Amino acid sequence: MPSKNFDRDTILNRGVVEIIDSSEFIELLDSSTPLNLKMGFDPSAPDIHLGHVVGLRKLRQLQDLGHQVVLIVGDWTAQIGDPSGQSATRKMLDHKEVEANAETYLRQFFRIVDKSRTQVVWQSEWFGKFDLADVIRLSARFTVAQFLQREDFRRRWDAKRPIAITELLYPLLQAYDSVMIRSDVEFGGTDQKFNLLVGRQLQEMMGQRPQQCFLVPMLVGTDGVLKMSKSLGNYIGVDEKPADQYGKIMSLSDDLIATYFELLTDLPTNEINEMKGLLISNSINPMILKKRLAKEIVIQFWGESEGNNAENEFERIFQQREIPQDIQIFSFPEELNQTGENPSDFRISNMLVNSGITASLSEAKRLVRQGAVRINDQQVETDVSVEQLPSGITIKIGKRRFLRLEKKE
DSSP states (O other): OOOOOOOHHHHHHTTOSEEETHHHHHHHHHTTOOOEEEEEEOTTSSOOBHHHHHHHHHHHHHHTTTOEEEEEEOTTHHHHOOOTTOSSOOOOOOHHHHHHHHHHHHHHHTTTSOGGGEEEEETHHHHTTOOHHHHHHHHTTSOHHHHTTSHHHHHHHHTTOOOOHHHHHHHHHHHHHHHHHTOSEEEEEGGGHHHHHHHHHHHHHTTSOOOEEEEEOOOBOTTSSSBOOTTTTOOOBTTSOHHHHHHHHHTSOGGGHHHHHHHHOOOOHHHHHHHHHHHHTTOSOHHHHHHHHHHHHHHHHHOHHHHHHHHHHHIIIIISOOOOTTOEEEEETGGGTTTTOOGGGOBHHHHHHHTTSSSSHHHHHHHHHTTOEEETTEEOOSOOBGGGSOTTOEEEETTTEEEEEEEOO
């Protein structure tokens, strides 16, 4: 993401839900002292999506004013899993999974945030030295009653759903991170408010100036209802192919257009307000604005050339109903030789999984069952054996994914 100067109003108000305490934060900005901007992430999943980008863009804006990001890799808290917004205890990850996820995450993180103005630290640098006495001393500073005031914990408690002791420890561990790096400002989504406030309290208890809590909005996902999440399947990944990013933006409901422009682009606020007026009065075709948004997002992560290519590809496939030029090929039975699967038992759903189109066999079967798979533009009604299909057919999955079957004797 290129460097750009932002005015104070943009930093304080655009893409911001709440700053605790806003007057203190303004004083810190006016002090001309470089601030430690804390951003923690749990590498419980390997990819960053546009929901994460909302906060990362705010970090970049402040970096461009001369402030320093301290990125904390939550290699300990990731093994617990953040309970924020959860209705059940998350599965614990092992350290190898966490390290692998972190490597991918960091590479994507620096596509938005300036690496030269970022210090990366791992929680294990301090928690790796913790003993039971340290855990007891830290835990004694707060009560269970305080933590049960947190909405997601309270809902689970009232519903008699289990809350693991490790989940109660999670906000404490995150808060202790703030103490260790002497955080001036911590960033998070609105679902992180409780955790950030615990950090502020713990710093004050331990004689430090309490951090400012900078809360950004939760981006609504492609379903138009729930917050963007990989587990919900309503996400747009930073590392997704340009054509996929473009296509997913084009699938957004019209009422999300202005919000996405506001939170994910540098389009001036007055232009966004004009856009809102045009949409409300039905004075513009929403597709025109979505195409502009989609291109802006692709250019942000892949450059202008890829933005132009994605736009042209979309128009060719969806408006002119043509097949993509770089269609993926599946060679049968050649690709089965690597897995040892029996060709006679190999069905369309198996092919979708083996080609990477779907993440699981259950997802592939569901797509077939729901009529989302088409062969040569004819809807597939049964999950037939690939042996029965002719070579050279084009398989379309949903609106944007294509596969060509090539059979070799």
